Every structure is written in structure tokens, then in C-alpha cells.
Amino acid sequence: MSLENYASIIGDSKINEIYAKARRLQGTRILHINSTNQGGGVAEILRSLVPLMNDAGLEADWRVLHGTPDFFEITKKFHNGLQGRAFNLSEYKKQLYVDTNRTFSSYCHIDADCVVVHDPQPLPLIKFYKKNGPWIWRCHVDLSNPAPDLWEFLKTFVIRYDMTVVSSEAYCKKCLPLEQRIIYPAIDPLSLKNRELSKGDMLKYIRKAGIPTDKPLMTQVSRMDIWKDPEGVLEVYKQVKKQVDCRLLYCYDMASDDPEGRIVLDRMRRKAKKFIESGDVLFVQGCKQVLVNAIQRFSDVLVQKSKKEGFCLTVTEALWKGKPVVGSRVGGIPHQLVEAENGFLVDPNDTKAFADRVVELLKNPKLAEQLGRRGKETVRENFLMTRLLTDYLDMLTDILPGRNGHCTACGHPLPVATAAATAAAAAV
């Protein structure tokens, strides 16, 4: 995919702005490191962002930490711990976490101009390299209330970085003595998950997945994760079902670094047994992106009853498809949903309010359509991959020596011609 493909969505002038911003960064080697290439929002972002960075003239790479099942079990606990759930942070866990990173460093030489490390799994990597340029920790997790001992431990790695990037002002940490930047994540409107789908194709995928089409559908698309509150979704559905005959579809994804998912799914299946048997509650594994696309487009209401969220790209995806969304007032959801403007925001513990909003939308398709239309424009303006790329280019220009058009010695701004001449001289 290249940048010109986005022109019909965001307009030529924004594409041109990207090329202009990328000009000073030509050939700059950016390395992204995360811990999975399958499942979860970070992998999806990198799958689009890295090729677009290359298309803009940078030299972007993406490497995936080699984890083991043991490692991912521990980092899942870390993930939960960062979101406030206490656990026993044993020396063994700390050591295996650090050792896995140390081992990976011996498979992976780095000589990039800038390294972007995503999320806590590869955070300690920085300890095992001689830095060659700035390292940035891009944390996609809600950091507002982490388990204190875990944060103290992780901070020893974070302070080695040159900058952190988080998804919300609320996740900035006063205790950190380094620059913290807020960049909202984004979706790719041209990915299999988000691109336009004809009605015929949509129905083909829906039928192929065994989803009946005879009743309205309320849907949550999420990992099987306690923070997404799948059991709360079931409670909402039970209340909705008393007022409107509809189905609940839970479309889940199993990421290779999420060993907890299966346990949550089994518990859900037990709790929803009666409805599963009657065919009113459906679990669909959304391992194919295009199926998730079809499901979001086919659903009548999308809910997102999360208790914690980094940013919540599934809300973004639903809005981009012009769908009405009822979401929790947590994490990045209020950055996207404006109450009664382009969706509904509800307290995550208020099951009744959730159900009421879903019923309202199921009974009033005109309202649903109106909210959805406005939601799509919100996403076009703020949450597409091209905007994320722009933010990355700004960040790199600011952090990389000599790229921001200021004299590297005194910090004085250089006229563009001089900056170009300097670059040309350096290249000789």
C-alpha cells in the first residue's frame, strides 16, 4: 500500500503535507520492536505504519521479540498490573522477563537511527544495546494507576529512554524525568479489516461464519480479556433482550501473546449456555480481518463495555464503518465518542444505562444512522493511519539531531536552504 492510495480518503493536500514532513527524514532508519505480529492493535498499526513510513522515504523496519509461553504468561500479568490488578511480582518473573530480552538481543543487532519499542514486553531491550540514536518507548497501555511495585521495576528501564509516547494525557507520569508525548493511535482505512465491502461480499462472509441474519445484532469485537468485560456484555444483552428480540455476537481474537483468553472464553460459554443453545448468543473467532470487517458492518449496534482501555481501536473501526457505538467512559473511548453527537458514552459499571442506549438505537434506526455518519467523519479527521504517520514524522523530526532544521550546535533555526545544504554536505 502506498500513500497515494489514501488521497481519495483524506485529500491530496494532506498527502502532500506528509511528503513535505518526510523530506528531512529521507533514508532515516527507524526500527519498531513489539512482541507479536498477529493479533492486537499494535501489530495492526505496525502492519500499516511501517510500509507507509518506507513509502514516505524513511527506512523503517519491524522486528518481533521472540517470546516463549512462559514469558507471555508473565508479561500478560505485567499488562494487567499496569492497569491496576495486583499480582505477585516475584524475582523469578522479573528475571525471566529480563532474560528473554537479553536473549533476543543476541539474535538482533541494531544500528537504526531511532528505535521505537512498543509496550512493556520488549521494554528492557534498551539495557542490552549500545545506543546509536534516540530510543522511544511507545506504551499503548493505560498507565494511570499501575501496581506500584511493578511500576518501580519497569521504571528502571523506562528512564533509559529518550522519550515515552502514550495514548492519553491521563497516562503521562509525573515521576518520569523525560519527555512524554501523546499520540493517538489510528486505523488503516485500506486494510482488510476496514476497507469498503459490498453488501454482497459482506453477507457472503456473514453466512460463511454461520451468523443468522433474521434478528438485529448487538456486537462487541474484542480480545477475550477481563478488561473488555465480556461477562458484563452478556449482562447488558440479557436486559436488552427483554425489550427487543435480538442477538449478541461476541467476536474475539486470540493473540499469540495472550494465554489468558481461553480461560475467559470457557467461563463465558458456561454463563451463556442457555442463550448459546437457543442460538441467540454467538461467539465468533475473528481470526480473519475481512470477517471482522463484515461483522462490524452487519451489526446494528456496536458496544464496547471495557473497564480499562489503552485507546480502543475497535471503537474507531466501528465508527469508521458508520455504525452507532455505545462505549464505556474509560481510556481512549471518550477521545473518540462525544455523547449523543457521534455515539453514546456510559459509565462502565452501569449495565442498565448500557442496555437502555442499545435499546434506544435498535428502536430508532434514524438516530443510529445519524450518529454513525458523524462518527465516520470524526475518524476521518483524527484517527486514520495517515494522521498517525504525520505525528510520527513530527516526533522524529523533533528528536533526531539535525532533522528539525535547527543548528545542532546552538539550536538556532536554520533557513531551509541551509539545512538542505548541510544535509548535502554531510552526505558527501
Next chain:
Amino acid sequence: MSLENYASIIGDSKINEIYAKARRLQGTRILHINSTNQGGGVAEILRSLVPLMNDAGLEADWRVLHGTPDFFEITKKFHNGLQGRAFNLSEYKKQLYVDTNRTFSSYCHIDADCVVVHDPQPLPLIKFYKKNGPWIWRCHVDLSNPAPDLWEFLKTFVIRYDMTVVSSEAYCKKCLPLEQRIIYPAIDPLSLKNRELSKGDMLKYIRKAGIPTDKPLMTQVSRMDIWKDPEGVLEVYKQVKKQVDCRLLYCYDMASDDPEGRIVLDRMRRKAKKFIESGDVLFVQGCKQVLVNAIQRFSDVLVQKSKKEGFCLTVTEALWKGKPVVGSRVGGIPHQLVEAENGFLVDPNDTKAFADRVVELLKNPKLAEQLGRRGKETVRENFLMTRLLTDYLDMLTDILPGRNGHCTACGHPLPVATAAATAAAAAV
């Protein structure tokens, strides 16, 4: 892990030989690419080989192709097809296979001096790079009788390479116009899977896995794969059980690039239902290396009833632990087992002969011990990671320009001093 740790196993002089061979390759950048970092012999080899290459002074890296479930479903069919099982090689499959490689190339810049591509999954990568030095295709699969249309298709990529490396003379292809080299794979005697284990630790892991210790144990350690013939193993067990009261343990591993495994396991479970209920047939997922280690050490006889094998490192592992092995006369197994010398070799279709040999070993512990002792020496001599490293160093010296002590212009051998001077001059 560093080379000196192996001195007590193979002796100082072999370690010194490795350092000497590595001398001309100092700083040479070698990049290994395969398709999984978890499960399967290739990942295990790279986990040890890459750090040892670095320890010897090369700059070795290891990257993993980003596959999707769809991709791995197709490449599993390719794997089976290379081993002779026909399938429908559709245009769609070809395209998804190539496209996944193309996509990965946009996440992964390469400027290594030599690239080693392992197995068919990342084979097409070479098409998407400007070569900077030799590329080697290291195929671990039995190539003696591939499905013709598949081989024709894959060959279009293979001929772009500078050399192929296979695990047996029988896998060399007359139709290939490039250098083909045979390198046997190897095991790491210091990995969690192979290192010494005290009797107490061994029993701790055996008990923790729920394995009863009151009857002799015949074991196969393998992926759940039709080529490993798990159902044949069950047939052998049924015949053995009539003569000696023992248990069958099938210790399997699910690799992330092997979607077929679960289907085979379910079928096995149905077929062995009666024995599973009586507790005489056990399936243990060997996701922890140390558990596999304990299981191999605790078993009385190891069988390997494969119908096809690349090389078969599970036989190597068992031999290294001083265990008697009854293996099929296929793939690399006869390279390791010498009939009645250090184990028993049997026709893969001769269930009775397999059972007879197992019974013989269960009834004659002295013979079992003797074969096992000799087997361990076979492995020490031929199949340890240090020997594999040596072979790699030889191969790199031969294939990399200017490293083999011959004049790069006329091919005339240079005296060592001149070669060193040339290198020093080049470094200025």
C-alpha cells in the same frame, strides 16, 4: 551461552579449531531467516547457533517471517507436498505465499553479508531484495520425492540462490544448477532440553506432569504430524502391551506454524480411548523443554516411527541421553542409528518388527544400556551444535568473497599473512 561452556563436552582442541576457523570471518554479518521462533527443530537450532556464531566473532542475526494462519495453512501443505503428498496447488495459494513474503520484505531491510533462509516458508523472500552477498537456502525437509508441480514452482525461487544446504545426500536435486551442500543438523547439549538433569529433578518434572512411574515407558517425542505416524506408534504399543505391561507416552509439541496438529491429536485420542481411560496411554504436551528432557531420560525405550523425516533431531536427543532408540529407516535416522550398534533400525511399515525390538529392549536392560552408551558417543562425535557451527564456518569461508584465503581476482591461494594484510588494508 558461550563456546567455552562446551569445552568439557568436546574438548579444548575442538573449541580452538572453531575460533581458528572464525578468524577470517570476524564481524561478517550473517542473517538467518525462518518462520517460527517457537516449536520445531529449526527454531531450536537457531536459538543455539546464532548466539554461538556471535560468540565466535561473527555478527549473526535471526529474523522470523511474519506469517498469518492462512499462510501457515498453505506452507504446511507445501511441507507435506515436498514430502510427496499431493495437493491442489492453486494460483490463490501461490499468490498468498509470495505476497506474505513480499509484505514481510517491507518490514525488513537486509544488508547482511550473507543470508541463510531456512525451509520453504521464507524461500521467495530473495525475489524482493537487491542482493548484497550470497543467499543460501537451508532446507531441512526431505526433498527426495516432492510433488512435481510444487517443486517446479518452488524451483523458480531456489535457482536465485547461491547455494542450497540439505540434511542428506538423498535430498540433493540433480535438476538444480547450483552448489548443493550436505550439513547434518545438531542438538545443543547445554539447552534446557538436553542438559544434564539430576535424578531428583527428573522425577520432579515427571510427577508434576502427572506421569505415573510404576510401569516401564515406551515414548515417542514428536509433533502431532502424519509423517511422524502417531497412529502407527499406537499400533506398535498394542502389540508390545500383549507381551510386556508398559505404558505409551506420546509427547507432542504444537508449533505456531503447524495448524494441522490439533486434528491429528483429536483422531489419536479417539483411537486410543480405551487405553487413555485405563491410564496406559498418555499424551503430554511438551511445551516446556525441560519436561521433554525429563521424559526422554525417564523413558525406557524411545521409538521414532516416522514415515518421512528431514533429519530427526528427536532421535539425536534420545541418543545423547544414553537411551535405546528404535527408529524407522527413513530420512536422517539411518545417518544416526547403526543397526544393533547404537540402536535398532526398522522398516517404517513393519509394525511387528518395531514391537519386537521394543519388547527386546524392555526385557533386556543390559542391552538397552549398552546401545544407549554407544549412541551418546555417536552424538558427541557427530551431532552436537559445535560441529554444526564448524560446518557453517567452513561454508561461509567458502562462499564469501575474500574469506577463503584465495585471491578474489584470480582464485590463487594467498599465504595467510597476505590475506591478513589484505583484510587490514581493506579495513583502513
